[in-house]
Amino acid sequence: MVAEFIRITHDDDAWHGRFFDFVAGIFSDGNFRPWAARGGWDADYEVLAFVEGEQILASVGRSRMNLIVRGRRVAGIQLGAVATDRAHRGQGLSRRLIERILGERQDSTQPILLFANPSVLDFYPRFGFQRLVQRRVMAGLAASPGGAPARPADLGRLEERQRLAQLCRHAAASGTLLSAHNYYFILLWHLSCRPLQGFWLDEQAAFVAVERRGDRLVIHECLAPRRFALDRGVPRLIAAPIREVEFGFDPAGWWETPAPASSEDGEALLFVQGDVPSGGDFRFPNLAQT
Numbered sequence: 048m049v050a051e052f053i054r055i056t057h058d059d060d061a062w063h064g065r066f067f068d069f070v071a072g073i074f075s076d077g078n079f080r081p082w083a084a085r086g087g088w089d090a091d092y093e094v095l096a097f098v099e100g101e102q103i104l105a106s107v108g109r110s111r112m113n114l115i116v117r118g119r120r121v122a123g124i125q126l127g128a129v130a131t132d133r134a135h136r137g138q139g140l141s142r143r144l145i146e147r148i149l150g151e152r153q154d155s156t157q158p159i160l161l162f163a164n165p166s167v168l169d170f171y172p173r174f175g176f177q178r179l180v181q182r183r184v185m186a187g188l189a190a191s192p193g194g195a196p197a198r199p200a201d202l203g204r205l206e207e208r209q210r211l212a213q214l215c216r217h218a219a220a221s222g223t224l225l226s227a228h229n230y231y232f233i234l235l236w237h238l239s240c241r242p243l244q245g246f247w248l249d250e251q252a253a254f255v256a257v258e259r260r261g262d263r264l265v266i267h268e269c270l271a272p273r274r275f276a277l278d279r280g281v282p283r284l285i286a287a288p289i290r291e292v293e294f295g296f297d298p299a300g301w302w303e304t305p306a307p308a309s310s311e312d313g314e315a316l317l318f319v320q321g322d323v324p325s326g327g328d329f330r331f332p333n334l335a336q337t
């Protein structure tokens with residue numbers, strides 16, 4: 048049988064379950080179901096695939112995104128779920144999907160990016176992608192729980208998801224060199240499928256997503272209509288003392304003291320092509336990554 052090309056869109060319900068099973072069989076963190084059950088798959092996410100009957104042989108997920116490049120908002124693309132069934136690898140299926148996506152860009156300057164893994168560092172350069180090193184941003188901060196605890200978010204509730212989606216639309220973006228804005232559907236994937244904790248800071252109409260790693264608090268995301276001194280809110284976000292904070296976004300304007308310091312992040316395997324910076328001091332938001 049010849050592999051057939053299809054597109055799986057947000058309303059192709061019959062294919063969603065097959066796609067979720069396919070990615071779960073290939074990626075350890077490939078559980079898309081809780082996200083889809085919360086309505087996360089919208090028109091900005093599409094999967095290009097080769098299939099044989101009802102079996103998916105290869106896939107590439109394409110997210111249309113609002114990127115921020117050198118301070119300007121531009122329509123960009125992020126790839127994810129790049130995968131070929133083990134028995135069908137080495138037959139050019141992935142190549143044909145990636146080349147099709149590249150051919151469907153507005154033009155060759157449209158930014159397109161992806162986060163890879165160590166097994167494919169030589170794969171993406173075959174398609175014109177170049178590695179771009181981003182920064183890891185940390186701040187020493189000895190803090191203990193204090194103040195009124197922030198209110199845990201419950202994104203199982205529709206009204207809280209609607210509030211978060213609304214906040215994503217209106218929140219001030221973080222970062223200028225290479226960042227993203229209004230990526231609710233990707234944010235919801237992380238919050239539905241990973242052990243992250245979301246909180247509301249009602250006084251600032253803010254949403255914060257954090258993860259505890261030993262005595263480090265990773266603040267993956269902070270969304271609010273206006274920037275505020277997030278460092279002062281940390282005691283409200285923790286249940287036990289911490290010694291340092293890592294930021295999953297550019298904390299400029301969010302953090303007063305002690306000043307965050309950035310270093311090269313060798314773990315984030317970001318590949319890009321199109322009109323994007325060739326380097327510099329930036330942190331693409333953790334929860335905008337697919």
Ligand SMILES: CC(C)(COP(=O)(O)OP(=O)(O)OC[C@H]1O[C@@H](n2cnc3c(N)ncnc32)[C@H](O)[C@@H]1OP(=O)(O)O)[C@@H](O)C(=O)NCCC(=O)NCCS
Nearest residue numbers: 129130131136137138139140141142163164166167169170
């Ligand atoms: C990476 C993967 C998607 C490649 O799929 P595939 O359908 O076998 O790839 P193709 O046959 O289209 O290969 C295209 C080209 O890339 C080369 N290639 C394939 N896998 C490669 C790899 N891991 N590293 C470097 N080159 C690779 C092929 O030799 C081929 O070269 P050619 O066109 O010059 O002949 C597949 O191995 C896979 O599913 N891996 C596990 C999931 C994964 O890690 N995905 C990446 C997530 S970021």
